[in-house]
Amino acid sequence: MTFAIVNAHVVPIEGESFEGTVVIEDGKISALGPDVEVPPGADTVDAQGQWVLPGFIDAHVHLGVWEEGEGWAGQDTNETTNPVTAAVRAIDAINPREQGFNDALAGGITSVNVNPGSANPIGGLAVALKTSGRVVDDMVLRSPSGLKSALGENPKRVYGEQKRTPNTRLGVALTLREAFTKARNYLAKKEADPESYEVDLVNEALGSVLNREIPWRQHCHRADDIATAMRIAEEFGYQLVLDHGTESYLVADKVAAAGIPVLYGPMIVSRSKVEVRDRSPRAPGILEAAGVEVSIITDHPVVPIEFLVTQAALAMKEGMTRQGALRAITMNPAKVLGVDDRIGSLAPGKDADVVLWSGDPFDFASRATQVWVNGEEVYTYDSALGEGVFDKR
Numbered sequence: 001m002t003f004a005i006v007n008a009h010v011v012p013i014e015g016e017s018f019e020g021t022v023v024i025e026d027g028k029i030s031a032l033g034p035d036v037e038v039p040p041g042a043d044t045v046d047a048q049g050q051w052v053l054p055g056f057i058d059a060h061v062h063l064g065v066w067e068e069g070e071g072w073a074g075q076d077t078n079e080t081t082n083p084v085t086a087a088v089r090a091i092d093a094i095n096p097r098e099q100g101f102n103d104a105l106a107g108g109i110t111s112v113n114v115n116p117g118s119a120n121p122i123g124g125l126a127v128a129l130k131t132s133g134r135v136v137d138d139m140v141l142r143s144p145s146g147l148k149s150a151l152g153e154n155p156k157r158v159y160g161e162q163k164r165t166p167n168t169r170l171g172v173a174l175t176l177r178e179a180f181t182k183a184r185n186y187l188a189k190k191e192a193d194p195e196s197y198e199v200d201l202v203n204e205a206l207g208s209v210l211n212r213e214i215p216w217r218q219h220c221h222r223a224d225d226i227a228t229a230m231r232i233a234e235e236f237g238y239q240l241v242l243d244h245g246t247e248s249y250l251v252a253d254k255v256a257a258a259g260i261p262v263l264y265g266p267m268i269v270s271r272s273k274v275e276v277r278d279r280s281p282r283a284p285g286i287l288e289a290a291g292v293e294v295s296i297i298t299d300h301p302v303v304p305i306e307f308l309v310t311q312a313a314l315a316m317k318e319g320m321t322r323q324g325a326l327r328a329i330t331m332n333p334a335k336v337l338g339v340d341d342r343i344g345s346l347a348p349g350k351d352a353d354v355v356l357w358s359g360d361p362f363d364f365a366s367r368a369t370q371v372w373v374n375g376e377e378v379y380t381y382d383s384a385l386g387e388g389v390f391d392k393r
Contacts, residue, residue, distance in 0.1 A: 001026065001375065004038040005356065008047035013054060013330045013345040022052055024352040027375035032346055047356055050369065053326075054346050055110025055353035058308050059333035060217075060243050060263050060297035063101065063112055064094035064136070068301050074098070077117035079124065080158055083166060084179050087201035088124035090114045091143055094136045100305055104131040105379040106388050107306030108361060108368040110353040111141060111343050113333070115243075118150035118219040119158045121166060121175040125205060126217060128337045130353070132373040141339045146241065147209050149176065150219040151228055153275050173228055180236045183207050215239040215336070221246035221275035230258055241336055244299070246276050249283040252290035261336050262287055264328075265297040267311045284328060285319030294324065295333040313362040325362070351375075 002025040010032060011017045020034035023042070038044055067074025076093035079085045094114055104112065110131055116124035125144035133139035151172055160167035166175050183206035190197045190207075209216050216238045218229040226248055233240035242248055245262040248255055255262060264284050271277045287294045296312050298305050308329055316325040334344030342351045352375035359366040371379035380389050 002030075002039055002041070003043040003045060004036075005045045005047050005052055005354070006038065007049060008052040008356070009049060010052045010346065011326070012347065013326060014347065022346060022354065024354065024372070024375045027352055029346055029348055029350050029352050029354070031348060045356070045370070051357040051359060051361065051366075052346070053108070053355050053357060053361065054330055054344060054350075055355050055371070055373065056108050056308055056329045057111045057113075057295075057333040057337070057344060058104070058109055058298055058300065058305060058329070059113045059295050059336050060265070061100075061112045061114055061300040061305060062117065063104065063114055063131075063300050063305060064096060064098050065090055065114060065116070066301055067095060067098045068100060078119035078158075079116075080119045083120050083155065083159060083175050084122045084202060085116075085120050085124050086122045086147060086179070086205040088116060089127070089144065090116050090124060091127040091136060091140070094127070094129070096133055096136050096139060100300060101131050102379075102388070102390050103304060103306045105371050105373075105390065106368060106381075107308060108355040108357065108371065109305060109308055110355070110371065110373050111334075111337075111339075112300075112305070113145055113337055115146075115148045115217060118148070118154040121150060121155045121172045122179055122206075123148040123150060125214075128339060130373050132376075132378040141342065142337060144205075144208070144214055145337050146215045146217040147205060148217045148219065148243075151225040152219070152221055153273060154219070169225070169228070173232065176232055177235070179206055180210065180232075183210055184236070187211070209238045210236060212237075212239050215241045215338075217241050217243050219243045223247040223250045225275075226251060226255070230254070230260065233260075243297070245287075246279045246283075248292070249280065249286040250278070252287050252292060255287070256291040261293040261295065261332070263295045263297045263333070263336065264315075265311060266299040266303040267296070267314060268303050268307060281314045281318040284315040284324070285321075288320055288324040293332050293335065294320075294328050295336060296325075296328040297333075309361050310364065313364070316362060322362075
C-alpha cells in the first residue's frame with residue numbers, strides 16, 4: 001500500500017522542518033521533502049497545513065503490566081519473592097488490551113519500553129514495543145531491550161519489611177555485586193567447558209549485560225545512588241542507563257563525562273518520597289547543556305502516558321532547547337532502546353510510525369488527529385464525535 005501525506009508542515013527531527021510531502025510505501029517511509037511528488041496511483045491525505053512528526057517514544061513505562069483501575073488483578077510489575085529476578089520477562093505479563101495503549105496512541109506515542117518494577121535490586125528483562133496490536137509478540141521492537149535494576153528506597157523498603165537482605169543501601173549494592181560476580185564465574189565456566197555447564201536463566205540474563213548485549217537499566221534518584229550506579233558499572237564494564245535520575249542534574253558533569261544517558265521523569269508528580277524532593281523541571285535543560293543525552297519519561301501509570309509531550313513542553317519552558325525537547329521523546333529514547341535505525345525520526349527506510357497533529361504538539365491545545373503505525377492507520381480523532389476512533393488491527 002502506497003499513500004502520501006501532502007500539504008503538511010513536516011518536522012523530521014533530524015534535519016530542518018519544511019512544507020511538503022511524506023510518502024509511505026509498504027509500512028516504510030519511502031520519500032519526504034518540499035518537492036517530493038506523489039507516486040502515480042497513490043492515495044493522498046491532505047494535511048491542510050497540519051504538523052507531521054514521527055511517533056513519540058516513552059522509554060520507561062509499566063504499560064500493560066501495571067493496569068490502571070484493576071487492583072491486584074492487573075498488578076504484575078514486581079516479583080517480590082526474591083531480590084534477584086533477572087530472568088523474569090515483562091513481555092510475559094503485558095496485556096495489550098489495557099486502556100493505556102489507546103491513551104498512548106491518542107497522545108501520539110507509537111513506541112514504548114515496558115519495564116518490570118523497582119521493588120527488587122534486580123527486577124527483570126524489559127521489552128520495547130509498538131503501541132498498536134492485538135498480540136504482544138506482534139508488537140515487539142526489541143526483546144529484551146534491557147535489564148531493570150533498582151537502587152535506593154524501593155528495595156530497601158520491600159526487603160526491610162520482610163526482615164531480609166537487602167534492607168540498606170549497603171545490602172542493595174552487595175546484592176548487585178554478588179549477582180554479577182556469580183554471572184561472571186558462570187560465563188567463564190561456560191566458555192571453558194561448554195559441554196557440561198547447566199543453563200541458568202538468571203546468569204544468562206546477567207551475562208547478556210556483562211557481554212554488553214543489552215543495557216543495564218538502573219532505577220535511581222539521589223545523586224549518591226547515581227554515583228553508586230556509576231561505580232558498579234565501571235567495576236563490571238556494562239552499558240549503564242540511568243532511569244529517573246532525579247538528582248542527576250546535580251552531577252551532570254560527571255554523568256556527561258561518563259557518556260551515560262539519562263531517562264528523566266516522571267516530572268508532573270508531587271514530592272511523594274524523600275528521594276524525589278529535589279526533582280526539578282529545569283533538570284532536563286541542565287543535563288542537555290552539560291552534554292548528556294536526555295530522554296523524558298512518564299513512568300506510566302505514575303504520570304498518564306498521554307502527558308509525555310506535556311512534560312517535554314514543561315522541560316522546554318524551564319530551559320531545555322526546543323530541539324532537545326523534541327529529541328528527548330524521539331531520537332534519544334530510540335537510541336537508548338537500540339532501535340534508532342527503525343524509529344525516532346522521519347527518514348527514508350524507517351518504519352512509518354507517523355503522527356498528524358492539529359498544530360505544534362508543544363501547544364497544549366494541539367491534538368493528534370491521525371496516527372499511523374507501520375503505515376497502518378490506527379487512530380483518528382473524530383471531531384464530530386469529539387473522541388478518538390481506534391483500529392488495533
